[in-house]
Amino acid sequence: MSAVIPIREAASGCGEAPVLRERGQREVFCGLTGIIWLHRKIQDAFFLVVGSRTCAHLIQSAAGVMIFAEPRFATAIIDERDLAGLADCNDELDRVVTRLLERRPEIKLLFLVGSCPSEVIKLDLSRAASRLSGRFSPDVRVLNYSGSGIETTFTQGEDACLASLVPSLPASSATAPASLMVVGTLADVVEDQFSRLFAQLGFGTDKPAVRFFPPRRADDLPEVGPNTKFLLAQPFLADTARALEDRGAERLAAPFPLGVEGTTAWLRAAANAFGVDAATFDKVTAAGRERATNALVRHRLQLAGKRVFFFPDSQLEIPIARFLARELGMHLVEVGTPYLHRQHLAEELDMLPAGTLLSEGQHVENQLDRCREVRPDIVVCGLGLANPLEAEGMTTKWAIELVFTPIHGYEQAADLAELFARPLVRRMKLVA
Amino acid sequence: MQLTLWTYEGPPHVGAMRIATAMEGVHYVLHAPQGDTYADLLFTMIERLPKRPPVTYTTFQARDLGGDTAELFKTAARDAYERFKPDAMMVGASCTAELIQDDPGGLCRALDLPVPVIALELPSYQRKENWGASETFYQMVRALAGPNAPVPGTPKAQRAAGARPRCNILGPSSLGFRHRDDLREITALLLQMGIDINVVAPLGATPADLARLGDAEFNVVLYPEIASLTASWLNRTFGQPATKTIPIGAGATRDFIREVATLADIDASAVLASADSRATWYAKSVDSTYLTNKRVFVFGDATHAVAAARVASEEMGFKVVGIGTYAREFAREVREAAKLYDVEALISDDYLEIEARIAELRPELVLGTQMERHIAKRLGIPCAVISAPVHVQDFPARYSPQMGFEGACVLFDTWVHPLMMGLEEHLIGMFRGDFEFHEDAAPSHLGGHGDARANREPAAESTATSALAAEPEQARDALAPNSTEPATATVATWAPEAEKELRKIPFFVRGKAKRNTERYAQERSVPLITVETLYDAKAHFGS
Numbered sequence: 010m011s012a013v014i015p016i017r018e019a020a021s022g023c024g025e026a027p028v029l030r031e032r033g034q035r036e037v038f039c040g041l042t043g044i045i046w047l048h049r050k051i052q053d054a055f056f057l058v059v060g061s062r063t064c065a066h067l068i069q070s071a072a073g074v075m076i077f078a079e080p081r082f083a084t085a086i087i088d089e090r091d092l093a094g095l096a097d098c099n100d101e102l103d104r105v106v107t108r109l110l111e112r113r114p115e116i117k118l119l120f121l122v123g124s125c126p127s128e129v130i131k132l133d134l135s136r137a138a139s140r141l142s143g144r145f146s147p148d149v150r151v152l153n154y155s156g157s158g159i160e161t162t163f164t165q166g167e168d169a170c171l172a173s174l175v176p177s178l179p180a181s182s183a184t185a186p187a188s189l190m191v192v193g194t195l196a197d198v199v200e201d202q203f204s205r206l207f208a209q210l211g212f213g214t215d216k217p218a219v220r221f222f223p224p225r226r227a228d229d230l231p232e233v234g235p236n237t238k239f240l241l242a243q244p245f246l247a248d249t250a251r252a253l254e255d256r257g258a259e260r261l262a263a264p265f266p267l268g269v270e271g272t273t274a275w276l277r278a279a280a281n282a283f284g285v286d287a288a289t290f291d292k293v294t295a296a297g298r299e300r301a302t303n304a305l306v307r308h309r310l311q312l313a314g315k316r317v318f319f320f321p322d323s324q325l326e327i328p329i330a331r332f333l334a335r336e337l338g339m340h341l342v343e344v345g346t347p348y349l350h351r352q353h354l355a356e357e358l359d360m361l362p363a364g365t366l367l368s369e370g371q372h373v374e375n376q377l378d379r380c381r382e383v384r385p386d387i388v389v390c391g392l393g394l395a396n397p398l399e400a401e402g403m404t405t406k407w408a409i410e411l412v413f414t415p416i417h418g419y420e421q422a423a424d425l426a427e428l429f430a431r432p433l434v435r436r437m438k439l440v441a
Numbered sequence: 442m443q444l445t446l447w448t449y450e451g452p453p454h455v456g457a458m459r460i461a462t463a464m465e466g467v468h469y470v471l472h473a474p475q476g477d478t479y480a481d482l483l484f485t486m487i488e489r490l491p492k493r494p495p496v497t498y499t500t501f502q503a504r505d506l507g508g509d510t511a512e513l514f515k516t517a518a519r520d521a522y523e524r525f526k527p528d529a530m531m532v533g534a535s536c537t538a539e540l541i542q543d544d545p546g547g548l549c550r551a552l553d554l555p556v557p558v559i560a561l562e563l564p565s566y567q568r569k570e571n572w573g574a575s576e577t578f579y580q581m582v583r584a585l586a587g588p589n590a591p592v593p594g595t596p597k598a599q600r601a602a603g604a605r606p607r608c609n610i611l612g613p614s615s616l617g618f619r620h621r622d623d624l625r626e627i628t629a630l631l632l633q634m635g636i637d638i639n640v641v642a643p644l645g646a647t648p649a650d651l652a653r654l655g656d657a658e659f660n661v662v663l664y665p666e667i668a669s670l671t672a673s674w675l676n677r678t679f680g681q682p683a684t685k686t687i688p689i690g691a692g693a694t695r696d697f698i699r700e701v702a703t704l705a706d707i708d709a710s711a712v713l714a715s716a717d718s719r720a721t722w723y724a725k726s727v728d729s730t731y732l733t734n735k736r737v738f739v740f741g742d743a744t745h746a747v748a749a750a751r752v753a754s755e756e757m758g759f760k761v762v763g764i765g766t767y768a769r770e771f772a773r774e775v776r777e778a779a780k781l782y783d784v785e786a787l788i789s790d791d792y793l794e795i796e797a798r799i800a801e802l803r804p805e806l807v808l809g810t811q812m813e814r815h816i817a818k819r820l821g822i823p824c825a826v827i828s829a830p831v832h833v834q835d836f837p838a839r840y841s842p843q844m845g846f847e848g849a850c851v852l853f854d855t856w857v858h859p860l861m862m863g864l865e866e867h868l869i870g871m872f873r874g875d876f877e878f879h880e881d882a883a884p885s886h887l888g889g890h891g892d893a894r895a896n897r898e899p900a901a902e903s904t905a906t907s908a909l910a911a912e913p914e915q916a917r918d919a920l921a922p923n924s925t926e927p928a929t930a931t932v933a934t935w936a937p938e939a940e941k942e943l944r945k946i947p948f949f950v951r952g953k954a955k956r957n958t959e960r961y962a963q964e965r966s967v968p969l970i971t972v973e974t975l976y977d978a979k980a981h982f983g984s
Contacts, residue, residue, distance in 0.1 A: 033520075034500050065445050066455065071479065088566050096442075395485065396490065397492050
């Protein structure tokens with residue numbers, strides 16, 4: 010049996026395909042949820058949500074077992090005194106932040122995270138952030154972004170957070186050689202793998218070393234300037250990309266590094282931009298490509314021909330659907346996404362099988378009706394829908410796991426496939 | 442503003458969701474921003490319900506705020522009615538929608554739906570989850586049972602000769618700590634007593650069931666946090682008395698049986714004579730002797746905290762060294778209970794304050810919520826969960842009530858489990874420095890999570906003066922500014938040999954011994970604590 014998986018060429022892709030746009034109840038997380046992984050990535054940052062008890066309850070419920078660790082996030086709960094104007098919100102915020110920073114002197118970067126209540130009452134957190142930055146500098150930098158549900162959906166919280174960090178990135182000198190920045194939170198193990206691949210491609214020797222954004226520590230911010238080229242590692246970084254472009258950086262267009270094909274094309278975009286010759290590129294990537302391709306064969310047996318239905322969640326849906334369709338032979342029934350950025354996803358859309366039903370936004374009841382009607386083999390959805398659909402006899406893959414698990418790059422391609430194969434295997438085992 | 446690391450309760454609309462999800466045939470339309478659907482997960486994941494909660498959210502976004510969010514709400518309510526055809530609807534707002542003031546109740550009246558619509562006013566910036574559940578249940582019952590209320594002054598109908606007495610069971614709801622099994626246990630007990638159940642609510646009740654609540658003779662209130670408001674309204678309106686005793690623990694269950702018998706006007710002596718709990722014998726058996734006067738700290742909702750303190754004291758033989766609740770509405774009950782144990786009640790929903798109190802008291806066992814598990818883990822104190830908030834492991838598959846005689850058995854097993862077994866405790870006291878059963882190892886039946894501390898041990902042993910600093914609670918002090926440890930200036934110095942002697946005291950009582958000795962030294966102005974001082978203090982305080 011050949012280890013090479015033939016990749017199905019889409020006739021024309023979905024670049025121009027119409028998208029179903031619906032409005033109604035959206036069963037998604039708000040951007041505050043991004044704190045759950047961002048606070049693990051930036052190890053000396055603290056996230057202070059300014060919001061209601063609902064916000065505190067959300068993070069607590071989502072953080073699950075991490076509750077046992079010393080958390081680097083908290084909520085300043087707005088109470089009726091703040092709303093009635095009895096207490097000056099800014100004074101209150103200063104008091105809370107002072108208490109917090111006294112308690113946690115090791116914090117170097119504090120994010121004031123806006124929520125629906127703080128946005129609706131128009132609490133000016135950006136002014137508060139600059140005021141507090143002035144007071145606590147140089148020990149602590151205070152920034153702000155909004156993770157509110159009215160403005161952001163799930164992973165967009167990371168976008169808003171990173172976009173707020175971009176203005177504080179140091180400027181690179183105009184004469185500096187071109188440099189590469191990888192943008193988007195990646196699992197540490199994935200970051201290290203990519204670092205090694207980039208090093209083998211010559212970054213760090215005859216080209217500047219690749220920098221990752223966000224960094225693991227707040228004082229290790231990468232430089233940015235007109236010589237910076239950046240690769241998006243995640244599809245949900247619209248505002249961050251715009252902020253980087255405003256500082257002169259140039260985005261390298263590429264599909265996202267999911268699966269063998271996506272990873273190769275993503276690395277190639279960097280290689281081409283920095284003049285790595287084709288022979289070197291093939292030599293460096295050959296081992297990873299072959300390992301990943303071989304590892305996928307086993308999962309392809311499980312997944313080929315299976316029909317998959319995506320509810321909107323993280324904006325990762327389209328790249329993952331592309332991977333499932335082209336590398337594992339799955340059939341895409343509907344691919345829902347909370348928000349579709351046509352420019353950043355142009356390469357992905359071109360690679361999707363022609364005729365794939367794409368939907369942006371959500372009317373959850375209508376979408377459930379469509380889902381029940383087609384009875385897909387596997388449904389990718391949030392935890393609010395997963396168990397109820399299982400009880401209706403459908404097999405589900407809960408989507409949030411795709412954000413919390415290392416899935417990018419060659420070495421994780423099979424892990425990503427396994428995430429989809431596992432529920433199907435389990436269903437078979439339990440029935441047998 | 443209040444700085445909050447962990448919150449004991451959710452917002453009040455989550456309480457309303459608990460009522461809606463517990464009931465059948467109702468639908469809740471909640472005016473809320475995108476993202477508030479996270480609350481569905483509490484029900485589908487933590488409680489593992491195989492259905493979506495009957496809640497429609499408007500999930501408005503920023504762009505809707507410029508437009509007509511009221512129209513959005515009306516569309517959502519109309520569509521929800523058409524799709525789900527409920528027998529009654531609840532409408533309300535979450536915290537953000539409360540700020541934009543669209544008046545869901547008024548909007549829904551304009552829709553003129555052909556079913557009762559109950560508008561909920563839940564002030565999100567003042568009140569919390571349990572209050573929301575209680576208020577919602579009360580509004581539902583008032584709206585649905587109210588029309589069947591007798592004219593005031595009507596004499597109460599007498600029970601027909603030979604008919605069995607009938608009661609309602611009030612309080613069990615969705616996301617309640619062990620409500621499912623408590624209900625089964627208490628239902629069986631009532632049936633055994635010869636009492637019929639008229640309606641159980643809110644769990645499993647339909648709007649039609651709520652309408653006939655008045656048919657019962659009296660009410661059994663299992664969870665006052667949710668049902669006492671409703672029960673007092675039912676008493677005023679239908680003349681139904683309600684039970685006050687919470688049947689948690691064997692003794693309380695017996696009291697409960699007597700109270701119910703009085704309300705039902707029946708003789709319960711046969712039931713009482715035959716009723717027995719294995720827990721009672723287990724606690725009497727000699728194996729349990731070492732449990733005597735174990736120092737225990739109790740925290741949770743008021744109902745469970747008060748009940749647990751009684752069980753701990755009267756049925757397990759523990760010493761209650763602290764009791765508290767996060768539910769301010771029920772502070773009085775907890776203060777009353779605290780008097781029984783001669784301790785000061787801790788009424789607070791500030792996690793850090795509770796952490797500081799536990800660090801100060803150094804109990805040998807903590808009975809609390811999910812939050813106290815974190816505190817206890819951090820301080821290296823055994824812990825068992827007695828109250829919400831809880832995580833998924835406390836919605837178990839097996840039958841595990843807290844109430845009734847079976848509940849007492851569950852409590853016995855659950856609370857004793859995290860403690861070190863008697864023999865192990867003795868051997869560690871006798872032979873220190875054993876490579877396997879050392880003081881920093883977790884109880885051996887609980888498996889390996891003592892490793893991290895064990896690895897730190899050599900460093901701590903290297904100098905006598907640093908030995909005390911290695912105590913886990915010392916490391917926490919920086920984070921607990923409320924800690925009431927006296928300032929170091931007033932504490933006498935420990936002589937090295939006294940410090941060594943202190944480390945020979947079994948670790949679970951060492952914190953207390955240290956505190957007592959320092960207090961003793963301070964009261965007598967002893968500048969240097971010697972081995973003599975340590976034993977003087979021991980003799981003085983008697984333990």
